[in-house]
Amino acid sequence: MADAKMKILAAACRSLEKKGFHATSMNDIVKESGAPKGSLYYYFPGGKDEIAAEAILASGEETAERIRANLKGGNDFPTALGKFTALIAEQMETSGFSAGSPLSVVAAETSTQPGKVHDACQKAYRSIIGAVQEALEHTGMKASAAAELANFIISTIEGGILLGRCFHSQDPLLSAGGFLQNTLINQNIKEVQV
């Protein structure tokens, strides 16, 4: 992907996670990216909807990639998940509680508005939950059980991010992450196989 295009998407992500989809204008993305307005329409002729959809997909892929890197083979799953959650909590604080992926904000705003942005949110969540499911399957869990548990894990983390951003504190996410970790230990979830 062209550098200029990636810069625009990164700028869109920052604006979306800070202000949400509806309050983000093309001008906000122009300002945040430093790119000339013409280049936004050159790369994204579909305008704001197209930029937001691509930004959500890119952000979902990046999160899925980070999950794969953090829950990779050789790691004890519960410990690795606890560490990953703590990492998200730290980054959330560093960003002044704006970060936490634009996905959750945009998904919440557009759930009753069919279209490419809503489709992108579904696709991004599928990638993210899929990445957790895959790691769980590599601990020896069956696909259907791993899919259900992955859904529970992502629900808890997304809710923890929501509360953490609202309270401007790492605590809700750290605490939810700790409970998750204990739950997984009690369920005897083991090492991710290479």
Next chain:
Amino acid sequence: MADAKMKILAAACRSLEKKGFHATSMNDIVKESGAPKGSLYYYFPGGKDEIAAEAILASGEETAERIRANLKGGNDFPTALGKFTALIAEQMETSGFSAGSPLSVVAAETSTQPGKVHDACQKAYRSIIGAVQEALEHTGMKASAAAELANFIISTIEGGILLGRCFHSQDPLLSAGGFLQNTLINQNIKEVQV
């Protein structure tokens, strides 16, 4: 509270959970409530921010009240929580996946925007988490442990609602609720004392 005022707040809640804070205009609330525009400014001289903040507080109180009613004395806590989660999932579907409390949408959108709407989101979450904590304390749990567990429970349910609305399916919330229930059973959380 005057009937007219309550109608306006109920209309604001419906619009907020469907479209979010930024995309909801005073005209949307006028249309949804059927009230004359003048009466909106009569009851809420602070305009949209004031209506949204009061709507969030009222919705938070209503949710806390429902939690207290569902997790009341004499109930087995894990079973009652599982039933309550299933009830939310059903209502979410009945509403065409727009419902699930305006709180989560507005909290996600306004987390970096200080002001009365953000304050109302914090206050509403405190009420909701507090209602769960109280029920847990009535199972014999200590206050600090109950507060942490209540935070975990609300994180998981909020995340489940987010995913359920995004996928237009009860499944993510039902599945997350089932895991929660099992986790609580394994932790030996008992009956709520009267």
